[in-house]
Amino acid sequence: MKKLSMLILVLAFMLAGCNSETKTLKVFNWGVYMDASLIDEFEEEYNVRVVYDEFDSNESMYTKLMSGEKYDVIVPSDYMVQRLIEENLLQKLDKNVVSLENVLPNVLNQGFDPNNEYSAPYFWGNVGLIYDKTQVDAKDLEDGWNILLNEKYKGNIYFYDSERDAFLVALKALGYSANSKVDSQLNEAFDWLTQLNTTMEPIYVTDDVIDNMIAGNKAIAVVYSGDAAYILDENEDMGYFVPEEGTNLWVDNMVIPANAENPELANAWIAFMLSEDAQTRNTLEVGYSTVHKDVWEFMISDEGDYAGNDAYAVRVDYSKDEIFKYDEELKVKMSDLWLKIKAQ
């Protein structure tokens, strides 16, 4: 009798073991890009374990992916989505699970994924200048991006350390397209950046720009709108400005790699992240602009949390604001030139 009860007990444990065998979802997202409590909630709701890793650039994310690391959901920017699609590294979203009907039309059906077959927007924004209103003349802002060459602000500038953003600024300052592949235009942009580097003594930064501008360490900085929204919240001396010459409009998207081990869960995660609740909490936590129609309307309305925040309300329908296009040759050329500027 004792043996039998033992056996039952063991069997019961084994069954329980089967039930509690939870699946794992591996998510790869930008650093500081989510309200972390959402992870616990998702784990509970779907009875899964979420492994959440972070990256600091599209390129380092791509490198890690190429080295054989498997993820179920990643969050690349527009041009990287295009590259991943071109290289057959993504699988289509399950539109029965992922609904894009509440997503802002401005960020849907863009060139990098025309029908959003592979990607669902996560955050969006642009690139602009954050400036100290107590130090910068409003008049100088009329120069647009060329304010960065104004010697009045020599030694008082943070510039974003990424070739794509560097060339965006230079190309736009010269009145060209941010996706220009024309050699003469790229050479002009190179000269523009060289001039910036030699005459203005800029400091090249990435995420450290946020703390530095909150502390008011320099007068002008090139920043992403989401970071700017956060800086504006923390330091009221700061203003955000997007030059009329145009800028880069970007969309970060959730996608599922072709070799994902749990595509079903990945779709569920994406749908979960697109919900009104998740979008609200993420945008409040991080400061980047939401892609959810209703949340967006509320946030920029007079009662909204980001009412009057110039950086949060991304400029839309402006023809000179462009989304980056991926081009391998252009990428190599730009990074070569950028390296030469920095090593001078």
Place this chain on the structure above:
Amino acid sequence: MKGYASLVKPYILWMSLFIVVPMLLIVLYAFTEHGNALMAFRFTLDNFMRFFDPVFIKVLFKSLEVAIITTVLCIIIGYPIAYIISNTSERTQTLLILLITLPMWINMLVRTYAWISILSDGGILNSIFEFFGLAPIKMMYTDFAVMLGMVYNFLPFMIISIYTVLAKLDRALIHASHDLGANPIQTFLRIVLPLSMPGVISGITLVFLPAVSTFVIPKFLGGGQYMLIGNLIENQFITVGEWNFGSAISLIMAVIIMGSMILTRKIDRDASDTASVEGGKLW
């Protein structure tokens, strides 16, 4: 004895898996053309040719310069410290060496971040200056900050390796020197210094090698415009995705490091030869 010999086998396997194979991969990448598909490689020397651009050569020289200055500063600061420690009582020695190694228990990244908050424009140091009515000094993103970070990070290696030799020094030699009428300076220059050279040499190796290839410290404390060879390699692998060019630079670096190691070894041998003539065998 034969039984013990086989104990070395797992070690050899470990070594070849984690040291030899990655090295071979670097060599392979360095001599092949772009493309992530390993199977379709084509031999080329272009990656090396690309490096011989004045811009990159300048980066190389700057890295060597920074590493040499770091090493020299570490000797100048580290030697007296090691000397003083070795002359204290044994119990104090243990304590002081513990204090020297203590910061190394904390990750280098964290310690470098700490320096950012100390040196930044509104940071701890400048707040203190402000308190005393002094004008703030720009320290972050300057040569000074990078140098400070480097010396701070690598100094313990120098102190420890010099100290180890000094602590084992036969005191009888020093007493003998005094008995024979040498003053303290003569004793130091003719007995202690030559005998401690092996420690200095191994300290140089331990400081120079990591200093010449570091990329975290210049990146954090010097800003993105502070381009050293380590940053160049990191940039090629992580941002540009040009593994082949990155490997070629790494290989060039490896050759330079190998060369400097052979050189220090030779100096080391010469030094210990003279030391053994002058003061008897050290070990």
